[in-house]
Amino acid sequence: MSEKPLIQIWHGADKMPLINIKAGSWVFDMGTSEVNENQYTGGIFIKDEFAVDLKNDSFPGNEWKYILEGEWHMIQNGEKLVAKPGDVVFLPKGTAFQSLKNPFKAFFVTNRGAQEHKPYK
Structure with missing residues (x-):
């Protein structure tokens, strides 16, 4: 008998260690999962x-931001x-815009898959 997936709860997600990826921009990836062979993070x-x-001249993947x-x-x-x-914002892959x-x-939630973020210097 195979084990069933377990529900995960991130208590205090607002206090998770963020990675500084650009001047004044921070990110914390909670996890990545496959849906129909696509990775979502x-x-x-x-x-x-x-x-x-x-x-952004060409956004790297589809992304939803709440x-x-x-x-x-x-x-x-x-x-x-x-x-x-x-509000929820949907950014289609390839979108050009200025933030x-x-x-x-x-x-x-994005379909760019797992991405190792490099700290901004």
């Missing part, structure tokens, strides 16, 4: 008051977009 993403505007705190300000095709707490420096915290 979920975690926490934070832009703090030291963040800078970031330009905004927990703050506001995520973006510009795409000259149009300003603002996501607030309770402005406003601080926010989000839970994300």
Whole structure:
């Protein structure tokens, strides 16, 4: 008899050790799982008051962000977009946009698979 998957709970996920990946940008990948042979990763993403505007010419994978705190300000095709707490943002793979420096915290799910984040220097 095979073992059944176990439910996992991350108590205090807001206190997990974050990796500084860019000026003022932090991430904590909670884990990766396969769905229909695609790897999906979920975690926490934070832009703090030291963040800078970031330009993405081609976003690396499909990603959903659920905004927990703050506001995520973006510009795409000259149009300003603002996501607030309770909003879900979907970024399709290949999307070009600019993420402005406003601080926010989000839970994300992406199909970029497991990615080893290198700390920003």
